[in-house]
Amino acid sequence: MVPNAWTRRRSELEATGVTLLDLTLSDPIRAGLAPLAQASSALAAVGAGEHTPEPLGLASARAAIATLLSSSEIQVVPDSIAITSSTSESYAHAFRLFADPGEAVLAPSPSYPLFEPLARAEGLELRPYRLAFDGRWHLDRDSLERAALQPGARILLVVEPNNPTGSSLWPDDREFVEQLAARRGLVIVSDEVFRTFPRFPATTPLPSWLGPRRVPTLVLGGLSKLCGLPHLKLGWIAVCGPSEAAREAMRGLEWLGDLFLSVNGPVQRALPALLATRERFALQTGARLAANAAALAQLCQECPAISVLPADGGWSAVLRLPATRGEEEWALALLERGVAVHPGHFYDLSGGEHVVVSLIVEPQVFADGCHQLGLLVDGI
Ligand SMILES: Cc1ncc(COP(=O)(O)O)c(C=O)c1O
Numbered sequence: 001m002v003p004n005a006w007t008r009r010r011s012e013l014e015a016t017g018v019t020l021l022d023l024t025l026s027d028p029i030r031a032g033l034a035p036l037a038q039a040s041s042a043l044a045a046v047g048a049g050e051h052t053p054e055p056l057g058l059a060s061a062r063a064a065i066a067t068l069l070s071s072s073e074i075q076v077v078p079d080s081i082a083i084t085s086s087t088s089e090s091y092a093h094a095f096r097l098f099a100d101p102g103e104a105v106l107a108p109s110p111s112y113p114l115f116e117p118l119a120r121a122e123g124l125e126l127r128p129y130r131l132a133f134d135g136r137w138h139l140d141r142d143s144l145e146r147a148a149l150q151p152g153a154r155i156l157l158v159v160e161p162n163n164p165t166g167s168s169l170w171p172d173d174r175e176f177v178e179q180l181a182a183r184r185g186l187v188i189v190s191d192e193v194f195r196t197f198p199r200f201p202a203t204t205p206l207p208s209w210l211g212p213r214r215v216p217t218l219v220l221g222g223l224s225k226l227c228g229l230p231h232l233k234l235g236w237i238a239v240c241g242p243s244e245a246a247r248e249a250m251r252g253l254e255w256l257g258d259l260f261l262s263v264n265g266p267v268q269r270a271l272p273a274l275l276a277t278r279e280r281f282a283l284q285t286g287a288r289l290a291a292n293a294a295a296l297a298q299l300c301q302e303c304p305a306i307s308v309l310p311a312d313g314g315w316s317a318v319l320r321l322p323a324t325r326g327e328e329e330w331a332l333a334l335l336e337r338g339v340a341v342h343p344g345h346f347y348d349l350s351g352g353e354h355v356v357v358s359l360i361v362e363p364q365v366f367a368d369g370c371h372q373l374g375l376l377v378d379g380i
Contacts, residue, residue: 006331006343013335020340021369023357026315028228031360033285035277039229042273046266055257056250057083057236061268064275065236069219074211076238080246082253084235085262087193088118090220093237095122097252098187098216099154106147106186107157110165110348115157125152133351136310137167141176148184156181159191161206164318164347164356166199166311168207181215187249188217193225194314196282197289206313209240216241216249223267225315227278228285232267234274285360289315292359292366303374315360318344320352321377327353333376339369 013020028034052058062078069076084090095105101123107115109128119126129147130140147153158177161168169177181188190209198206210219222235239249267274296308296317309318319341321330330353331343344354361369 004328006328006335009332009335010340018338020335020338021365021372022340023361023366023369024340024342025361026358027230028225028281028285028360029231031288031358032362033281033288033360034228035281038277039227039232039270039274042270042277043266045273046269048266050269051265053261055254055261057081057257057263058265058268061234061271064272065221065238068275069210069221069238074208076210080239080250082237082239082250082257083263083268084222084237084257085233085264086224086230087191087220087222087235088114089262090218090222090235090237091115091118091189091191092122093253093256094155094187094189094218094220095119095124096256097249099124103152103154104147104150105155105157106144106153108159108162110162110344110350111159112163112191113346113348127153128348131162131165131167133165133309137162137165139169139173139176141173144177145180148180148186153184153186155189156186157189157191158209160208161194161197161311161313163194163314164316164342164349165309166194166314166316166318168312171207174207174209178214186215188213188215189220190217191220193221195221196226196278197285197315198313199289199293199311210238211240213241216245218249223274226281227274228281229274229277232274234263234267234271285315288363289359291363292361293317295363295367295370296357299370299374303377305377306373309354315358317357317359318349319355319357319373321355323353325353327355330376331355334373337372337376339372341369341373 061083062081065081066076066078104125104127105119106127108131116126127147129144132140195206209217217240219238224230239246305322307320327343341355341357
């Protein structure tokens with residue numbers, strides 16, 4: 001793959017020893033948010049001793065996830081849970097299970113850039129459907145319908161909330177998606193890794209696809225975002241939908257799990273203790289997100305040519321910049337001032353000049369980066 005101009009310039013600068021204000025940083029460990037001490041104690045407590053290979057994961061780990069996902073409205077049972085080594089592996093399993101090479105996965109655009117290579121690795125076509133922005137994000141139903149009507153469509157991905165737009169589908173759009181999936185025989189895969197991070201303290205949680213569904217639906221989550229522990233490599237799939245189809249999906253996941261046995265035993269045995277860190281992590285990360293969102297709001301006040309697109313949740317913010325330069329030019333000019341932000345096309349953003357910043361960056365670094373962006377846009 002050929003690196004683009006921004007990636008090349010960033011590497012050149014870093015090779016000369018320049019330390020950038022990195023507003024692309026999305027690793028909670030490097031952002032200083034991960035509960036590393038508690039995670040170390042949890043792993044030390046279980047030790048490395050036993051070996052009990054279980055294709056769908058240890059019963060205790062599956063039960064812990066079922067309890068985590070259950071609420072007063074929704075009862076999730078351990079039998080509907082498959083443990084994986086990451087959300088990326090959950091995608092690979094879903095793609096292998098529900099589509100054959102040459103068939104297609106429908107995925108939102110803009111969204112997470114890894115979908116395309118993940119689909120390609122399984123010989124699948126990634127077929128985008130649009131999320132449109134007209135003051136708020138919403139589903140472009142025509143584009144989804146067109147994508148679903150072309151031959152080969154098998155899987156429909158939704159990302160709730162989406163990365164980087166932070167948008168959730170509106171209730172009527174969710175209904176449209178489910179009806180379309182039922183009509184076209186599609187399996188829904190809902191990536192909910194950022195669901196526990198509403199942008200503002202919310203009275204109701206962000207929407208989920210867990211619960212009774214008309215079509216087979218796989219809901220994905222993982223320790224990587226829930227607890228800020230990406231290096232412990234544990235994700236999960238919760239299977240919902242009509243019972244026979246759900247049972248068949250579990251049989252398929254068991255077969256795939258048995259081929260790889262990719263999830264290590266100690267992390268599964270430590271899972272209840274690891275999950276206990278999530279509330280503190282959510283509080284600290286929520287405070288970080290709020291502090292950096294406030295810095296962005298101040299930037300927009302001081303420099304009205306910049307605006308932040310509204311979002312429901314997640315760790316990223318999309319900034320719209322004046323059309324006096326292209327977004328790559330803005331990102332390159334910022335690099336020369338020592339600040340790294342992603343140009344919007346990294347995520348397939350269109351319809352304006354956008355850059356994307358991570359809101360989990362250390363607040364002083366974030367504020368300094370914002371200050372430089374303000375100076376650049378003001379021509380100072
Ligand atoms: C939408 C989305 N899903 C999944 C992931 C990756 O999750 P994992 O680390 O569990 O593979 C990311 C990473 O940023 C993401 O943005």
